[in-house]
Amino acid sequence: MPDEPARGSEEIPLPREVGGIALLYVEDEADARVMVAKMLSMNYPHLTIYHADNGATGLELYRQRRPDIVMTDINMPVMDGIRMSREIKSLNPEVHIIAVTAHSDTSYLLNAIEIGVHNYVLKPLNYQELFGVIDKVLEQVALKRLVGEQNQRILESEKQLAGSQRIAHLGSWEWHVDCGTMKWSDELYRICGLEPGSLTPDYQRFLELFAVEDRPVIERLMHDALKGEAEEDHRFCRVLRPDGSRRIVRVEADLLTEERGLKATVIGTCHDVTELKEAEEQVRLLTEDLERRVIQRTSLLQATVSELESFSYFVSHDLRAPVARLEGYCKALLEDCGDEGQGNCRQYAERAEHVAQQIKQIIDAFNSLTHYARCALAIGETNLSAVVREVAQELQQDDLQRRVEVLVAPGIRVRGDAELLRTAVSELLKNAWKFTSKTEYARIEFGRREQEGVSVYFVKDNGAGFNMKYADKLFKPFQTIHTPGEFDWNGTGIGLAKVHSIILRHGGRVWAEGEVGYGATFSFTLEPNPETGNYLTEGLSSLEQRG
């Protein structure tokens, strides 16, 4: 309908359709009362109608029902309409009263106006006139109700906003640039240690909330915002409370309207992040402390490693020379005492030479072991399955009589130093190969299993096995838990010690399980992403740089 004026989203309903409104009709003449009540309910089907026959009963009914509108005759027995209206008005000044009056009631009417009865209809009743007055009153009631509801909603949302600000420790403010006045939310006052509303906020007072050294920062932020240059930027500033304590706040500002300069309004927030910042600071301090300790311990370890290095240098060079000398004399002795030397001379010379050889082997083994602790790792992807297959092939080539079933789980790829891992895997396989030499159907299995979220790699055999009480001896150098001659022993006694060193260098763990006669399983884990190089020998610079 083109003639109808545009309405807001809150449409005001037609008075006759408004529900939830009640009307009290007080009239002492029974016929008129019934008739009028009937007409009213026909014309206003949504209106709740109560009726009473005099002022006293009317007042009682009003107390019970609290209707919005009271329509009353004036001249009535027991209590007249004017007295009743006065009583009702004192109960609720907002109530709408319509007086139904005869011309003779003029003196009463003047009283009625005084009381606040603003509407009247004349007797004898003209229904058109009556409905006109009721329509007007209903419209007022509906409008008042709407305004009341909206007010309520505004109050509620303000309450909610204030509550949220309080919970979040988020204060807000508004700066009217032209007059320099400001509005601060209650929470802003509280953040700053002030009683809400305890002062008249303005720009200067706002600045003074902050620590002196932070005020230029705030001024800068405010003026950037005013120029429309605030790039969703925030500042952390210190607020100085009257009690001397400090809070750390995150301040943000933004231009409210497009209008810049004097007429503009800048709005912003002030978020108390003291606890957050303190926690952050604590984390930073802890991290720093941790880093310092890492550096300290690393340098301790480095000192140990460098001692180990000079020790192994000593072993490898200084000890080697006299051993070689000893061996030289043994050889000389052997040569010179001839085939038929005195007594057991020749045999002794031979054995002494053998001992010198053993010492040399031990020195070599020692060097090879310390090498794994000192060398730099070259980390890359290694296909362990492929390595195992190659090593198994080599073992078969060197020992063609043996029939060993080798089962390799395919596609096991890990990150690590390819050469070192090959050495480790090869030692484990050699070990399995050796200890299945007396097993009829020898079987060696390589695979991976998941154990508590960690990949565990294993080499399992059905060979001689071992007694678990010797399990911790297995990985120590030069230890053997089998009786001499029980198995062909041609190694240096450091195979498993090498495995141990290499796995350790890869941040992993190695262990063995077995039972005599039922084979052994060697398992190991690896750090998923081991570090390249060797931080123990490369100095701390790389660590520090990372910090």
Place this chain on the structure above:
Amino acid sequence: MAESYILLVEDNPDDAFLASRIIRKVCPDEILVARDGEEATELLQRMARDGSYHRIRFMLLDLKLPKINGLDLLLWIRKNDQLQKLDVAILTSSDNEMDQERCFELEVLDYLYKPMTADMLQRLLRHREEG
């Protein structure tokens, strides 16, 4: 004056004794022993002056020596106009791979581990003759 010499540069008397014993079994040459790098340098300089350095068949050089070590001595020899072609074999108890690499760069005949045996020396001589 002997026909030819074998120069043994060795500081340890036991090692010098053991090496000399083997050399005497295999070679007829006279053995000259220098007890450190400096002594060896002085001897070689003297022999370079009087021309007798030609008669050194080869030199057995220990690496770990007092004063001037074996590697520096070898370097000095390779830079000396007269001596640079001198045949040198290393005789050491060290298994340092870096040393070994460096020595082969400086064109040594061989790198022998102590104790030297007659077999080892004979192999060295054969190798030297074959060039």
